[in-house]
Amino acid sequence: MTFSMYDTSVPALKRMLNNLAAILVKAAEHAASKKIDPGVFINARLFPDMFPLSRQVQIATDQAKGCAARLAGVDIPGFADNEATFDELQARIAKTIAFLDSFKAQQIDGSEERDIVLQIHERKLEFKGQAYLLNWVLPNFYFHVTTAYNILRHHGVEIGKKDFLGG
Amino acid sequence: MTFSMYDTSVPALKRMLNNLAAILVKAAEHAASKKIDPGVFINARLFPDMFPLSRQVQIATDQAKGCAARLAGVDIPGFADNEATFDELQARIAKTIAFLDSFKAQQIDGSEERDIVLQIHERKLEFKGQAYLLNWVLPNFYFHVTTAYNILRHHGVEIGKKDFLGG
Numbered sequence: 001m002t003f004s005m006y007d008t009s010v011p012a013l014k015r016m017l018n019n020l021a022a023i024l025v026k027a028a029e030h031a032a033s034k035k036i037d038p039g040v041f042i043n044a045r046l047f048p049d050m051f052p053l054s055r056q057v058q059i060a061t062d063q064a065k066g067c068a069a070r071l072a073g074v075d076i077p078g079f080a081d082n083e084a085t086f087d088e089l090q091a092r093i094a095k096t097i098a099f100l101d102s103f104k105a106q107q108i109d110g111s112e113e114r115d116i117v118l119q120i121h122e123r124k125l126e127f128k129g130q131a132y133l134l135n136w137v138l139p140n141f142y143f144h145v146t147t148a149y150n151i152l153r154h155h156g157v158e159i160g161k162k163d164f165l166g167g
Numbered sequence: 168m169t170f171s172m173y174d175t176s177v178p179a180l181k182r183m184l185n186n187l188a189a190i191l192v193k194a195a196e197h198a199a200s201k202k203i204d205p206g207v208f209i210n211a212r213l214f215p216d217m218f219p220l221s222r223q224v225q226i227a228t229d230q231a232k233g234c235a236a237r238l239a240g241v242d243i244p245g246f247a248d249n250e251a252t253f254d255e256l257q258a259r260i261a262k263t264i265a266f267l268d269s270f271k272a273q274q275i276d277g278s279e280e281r282d283i284v285l286q287i288h289e290r291k292l293e294f295k296g297q298a299y300l301l302n303w304v305l306p307n308f309y310f311h312v313t314t315a316y317n318i319l320r321h322h323g324v325e326i327g328k329k330d331f332l333g334g
Binding site: 002003004005007008011012015016046047050112130134135136138139140142143146147149150153154156161164165 | 169170171172174175178179182183213214217279297301302303305306307309310313314316317320321323328331332
């Protein structure tokens with residue numbers, strides 16, 4: 001077995017996106033069973049100037065699709081960032097997983113030294129592929145998946161670490 | 168450059184532990200400047216049945232030292248899990264980083280197929296080294312570092328994503 005850039009990115013990202021989707025199913029069920037407007041959860045935050053749940057899911061999926069596309073050197077599909085319901089967030093996650101599924105390992109393996117440039121507002125960040133994956137994508141991706149989980153947990157949805165880690 | 172088990176574990180874990188230490192410095196300064204008992208933050212949680220900040224830091228460091236030790240096949244140093252102040256949490260992080268620094272890449276590289284067995288209460292989890300790192304250590308480690316961040320952010324400490332990601 002060879003440990004590779006693909007192994008460390010696409011399957012790991014897919015796995016966590018599937019776990020996030022399952023967590024959002026539980027959140028939607030919780031809202032329905034308690035007769036709480038689902039928007040309460042979609043717009044919930046841990047602090048006034050933190051992003052709400054919807055944006056956490058958007059950024060997590062952005063990190064995943066951006067990672068695969070940049071490491072493989074293909075265009076990143078643009079999403080409208082307008083999801084406002086659990087169904088729309090699920091659709092976004094499903095589109096992201098379908099995009100990840102379109103990659104073969106050989107498109108991403110060997111990208112350790114690929115030049116990656118991110119333009120974030122006025123900041124230009126430059127990485128080699130390996131540092132981009134390990135020091136940018138994975139911390140950011142896990143940050144937003146965990147924060148989505150924490151927002152729901154803080155708002156009383158009955159989920160646990162097993163839901164986060166998956167099967 | 169060869170992408171390896173060591174690259175994906177020890178330097179990434181160290182990097183995030185240093186970021187976590189810097190975040191805890193800001194939290195201690197915040198407590199001092201607002202004249203809030205530091206224990207309020209050390210014992211803060213996002214939900215009554217979630218772990219407090221101290222335990223989040225303990226588990227994050229456990230994941231880091233357990234990862235390096237198990238992948239290299241050496242004993243895991245035991246810590247007493249009794250940290251109750253910011254200084255004690257910093258000491259735990261520093262001990263963990265010093266332990267990580269004791270590993271050479273060749274002790275961990277090639278551990279993809281090593282058998283790893285975790286005994287968690289009555290559950291016995293068996294992994295190969297690669298799955299242990301990618302599907303267990305990294306999700307768990309990032310979960311607890313992010314949750315430590317989220318607890319502090321939720322309780323008003325002025326930290327941001329840059330503190331989480333580091334330099």
